[in-house]
Amino acid sequence: MAIYKDGEIVFAEAFGEKVKGEGEPVTPDTLFQLGSTTKMFTGVAALQLVEQGVISLDDKLVNVLPQIQYPGEQALDWQDIDIKHLLTHQSGLRDNSLDIDEPLVDFMKSIYPSQFSQMNPPGLFFNYSNPNWSYLGAVVEEFGQKDFADYVKQNVFEKLGMSRTSIGRSGATADGNYALGYQEQPDGNNGYVTDISQLPVSTVGHPAGTETWSTPTEQLKMADFLLNGNSNILDNSLRAQITEAQVSREFGGLPQNYGYGVFVADGFIQGDNWFPLKVWEHGGNTSAYTSEFFIFPEQNIAISIMSSGAFNDLRPSLVAAITAVGTLPSSIEEPVSSSEPTQYHKHEGTYSTGALTIIVSQEGNNLFFTIPEFESSNIPYERRIAPVGDRTFVAALNGEEIRLTFFPIQEGGESVYIRTRNDVAIRDGY
Template sequence: MNTPRMLPAFPTRSSGAARLVLTLAVLVATAVPGAPPVRADTGAEGLVDAYRSAYDTPGMAVAVIDGSSDETILRGHDGDGEAVTEDTRFRIASMSKPMTAAAVMLLVERGDFALDDPVVDVLPEFTMADPRSREITVRQLLSHTSGLSITTNNEYAFPPPRSAADVVAELSDKELAADPGERWEYHNTNYSVAARIVEEVSGEPYNAFLASELFAPLGMDDTTATLGCSDPAEGLASGYEVVLGAAVAVPEMPGRCVGNGGVVSTLGDMVRWVRFNQGALDTGLLSEESLEEMHAAQPGAEEYGLGWEVRPDPAGGDAPLVAHGGTLATWTGDMAFVPDTGTAVVVLTNGVGAPSLLTNNLLAERAGVETTPMNNPLTIVNAVLLGLTLAAGALLTTAVVRARRWALRRRGARRPRVVLRLIPLGLVTALGLFLPTLIGAQGGSFSFQYWIVVVWLMPLLVLFSAVCLVLGAVALTRRIWCYRRLR
């Protein structure tokens, strides 16, 4: 589920899919009056409770780090009904990207290659139909400036590839959307290629390299990496679909997560990860210079570093945040720290939401700055979709039942006029067929496979589309059949 830069209310993960969900939410939320925002009580716990109330999140694990101390806030339960603890496992989605970047930097520091080396020199199997691909550097992969794009490489094709090698092989007939280094576009495949570089150079599988060379030295003993977004992991319960307050534990949507979103971790381990990036763990794993390079905005990459985002400080400080969010269909999370102060926040949830909003509020509250009331626009979107589905179902069922009466009234009419009368039903049917595909079309990629994506991202949109498509087609067919019989 991948994101180009999105509005602040929705975390980064996947490109067009999450962006369209947010766009729909904002459009409908501004057009339809909704419930008032949830205002938080004072303190970090009040902010977490306000967020959970707004998004109906089943389980949350949050840490607010201040220097050498941290405040842990645990709420709710996992997909097996067990209470959330510091050791509860969560999928961290695109918060995995900084870990892939760190793995690459380990190899760079060992002298295996340089950040500005062409990918083809480091990974000879990397080939594309576009000759410009030979100019892509490792740095450009990690900063999303390679020219890879959803417009020429559909990351939501089913079945998804099983490994980093498969992702690289799929690129052999693909084109670039821009010259390498010309523009920034968040595209998960960049990090799957980076994961394949780690495998090729180290001689180890990607997940094994992370386990032995990154997680073990940092003491992240409960963290592992999966290749697919829905691959099982030891101790990991299902995440949740949450619609209008109803939470249902469901398997994660299948997808290509190797290198870009497949890490499974715990709050305790993620606190260690953030502390390492703050330079607070004396492991000697990466040099201070390498960490600073990862955290700094890269050339042509807008506000993106090497696996990290650079965000404005919600407390109004001059130093920006170093941060990254993560969004899958049933998991969301966010992490951010202020390099100069040692203040940081980690948010892990097993439902859909906007954890970056909570991160900003927690940092603002810690700095004594006014926080933002919590509001979930998807609640309004889903309520509107449910109402539209019920209305469409009633109207189209009536059209099916009264098809013969409709034909009787028009049996003497000329055919062109009858055809005109059928156009509204045809449009409703077409709307049902094509509406889920807009998730890809708005990003330049069209496929009916996006129906599968929308089943996870917005189930009520699929229900509305299915009602329009099926009942619209039945009503249209029955009207034509009745008209021809009476003629």
Template sequence: MRQAFPRFATVALAGCAGVALLTAADTRKPATEWLARPAEASRVARVEAGLAPATLPGEEPLQMSLQRWMELYKIPGLSIAVFEKNTLVWAKTYGVKQAGSSEPVTVDTLFQAASISKPVTALAALRYAEQGKWSLDANLNEKLVSWKVPDNELTKERKVTLRRVLSHTSGLTVHGFPGYAVNEPRPTVPQLLEGQKPANTEPVRVDLTPGSETRYSGGGLTVLQLMMEDQLGKPFPRIMKEAVLEPLGLKDSTFEQPLPAGLAARTAAGTRASGEGVEGRWHVYPEMAAAGLWTTPSDLARIAIEVSKAKAGTSKRVLSQAMTKQMLSKQSEGYGLGFELHEGTDRFGHGGWNDGYTSTLIAFADSGSGVAIMANSDNGPLLFERIAASTAEEYGWKSFTHRLQSPLMRVDLLARIRGGEAVVAWYEGMRAEGQRLPPPLLTKIAYGLLLSGKHGDAVKVLEAQIKYFPEDAEAHDSLGEGYSKGGRKQEAIASYKKALALDPRNSNAVKMLEQLGAKP
């Protein structure tokens, strides 16, 4: 899946539902399961009732239940865990394991954690660094055996190191991975890194000077995965089980890819933005360090609790206090070692998006508090924001900030409920009034419409974006997709060529032009 948005802030629109959906009586009683201290029951109810309302330009805010929000976003199932003072205080689930089914999500239902795999991998890598197996700042090529990072002019003086991989400053390419259908052949890790078939991603290479720039790289974590296997002589899932999962008692977590048949019955099935299920229920990710963790919100909460306790010096089941403090200290723009950080606060965490699954972990190191949320849907993050904001309000997490009033969040609702023409009209009205709006706003909204299958609406929005920002390469690329899906081949070719002219590194445009029978 081509990732149009930074980190986990996806805008995966599930289609423009009618207003009747928003105003109908909330009669459906979704299956739920929850575990909590008895004293938490009223707080759980307040979190559910405190979700920020839906707001549309010129209309009164509309309060909706969590179930109605799930319907709006076409999210079949949701699982939440909240922790306070280093204790899991409640976990609750909503909806079903698979779209169209009646089997409820339970607190031990497994979801793909996607990129939250990265900071969990970091815990293992740092644990072995403390044991002297490798160094944070040595050249990783010195520890790689079955494959080496190809050196070039950029690596003459500055090398790819563990610290740089974990802080996303390694200079290595490949942002994320689409995974493989369950019946597809899968590459070995060296094949992945070389971009050799059956790999479906480009080769992992250094194209920025290591240490010079922060750029998210799942490719870097895949290099780390291979190095760990080379040095420890064990399969990666076993390494992670021994280093992190077993010491923390995480009985509902595994890095095994593909998932063993015995665990399949406990999984939620992935669902795309349109509400369509992922073929075969899920994709398989041989890029295990970057995207391979299957888990529950409760186990993610336990991981965060351990990190908080290790920082305070009250536990060292995985890392020492000194190493944990280093892990949670700023290493690059927005990152420590594995975790995303929020400067000026004790907040750490990560988000994840695999095909059909989204997740978030938000934690506060000093108080041992936070929330983990997982969904079997591409549409999860916008609902996560509401749930996290309501939870933070109930539990008094002062350093939590949300984006509910951002233009992106507000226009997402407008697009979802009123459609592409309404978005364009609103945008042009705001410009006429002299309002300053983020330049990529329409591109992000339009890409969400593309993901949801609303190609006509997406084209309208993208044509407006290009009218005002003709040099937006991403908009031209997405417009090419919209035209192609609508059967407008020649216009699609022209758009992809324009995207490539504006951004010669756009491999997607090259691939799509080839598929359309045109020369790049």
């Protein structure tokens, strides 16, 4: 963990072992993986091309990265994706695992579009999807005339003074001071990593955050840049746009937004508590690492916490850190918007993802859905979906809680889309 306050690192400590059971302690200089916290660096690299006039935020992806082999039946929607849609998770592109060791540009031009269909037209709503960032990385690689990892190291990390931060396996192995911890595997064969070769290797996922190595202290150099600027990296107008609310996350009416690679909100959640404190942040997870990066701009405080364990809950440490060096306001009830059953009829209808059919109906003051494919396969789910705000609900599907949000095409009209993190369902007839 490292803490920044008023332009200085006021705390930097490390806890635990580099490798479980081997006894060698980690230090503040030990490298960990960032995961999706990488996205803010990819965003800076893309905005550097905008500043240079090489591309613009309104440029279409298919024009700056020609020869993308998108499906013919989705041609118009693919042709409407622009650079800003990628930076703000509004492309409609389906999320998927990017632990793939293939040439980045080739994969994003041919293999990804042929295997993963677009879920909805771009520009409709925020839906977090890692391929947005792999496409941005491919654009950086194409126009930077060098490997994405090399471009970011030379034009972002080194200019920030992050000399030990790198993307890809070679930097960490050459450095030698890195931590290995607990890894979660898709097949459920989880366990402690004892050799770096046990970690998955990816190039396709690098821009989204599959293998960036850094330390909390070095991360806080990025915090200083976002707070104070550095014209050698990016002009102040573009730098400020990174932490502006570019698109709402549209969850329960909470004041949560996304900038360019950074979440921007008027508060944050810890447990059942909402703390009303302006924050810029991005977390990250890989199969064996967790990262939390928070900036509280009104108090000129930033905190970076990194661990060698998959999907660790680091929020209690975050709360302890802000309490130690700043002022944490009293928690309040989550400011979700009210849910009005008189408006539920707008959500009624039959929706399809292509694989699933979802029939939504109102019964009294509650909203229910039926999924015929689940019924025929005896997959358990709760028919009632619980409201969290005006258009957002929580569904219990096969033992998991799934957040879903209804979207109309015209404000106040009937709902046309149901968004979840992994899929989008579209109402029949649209």
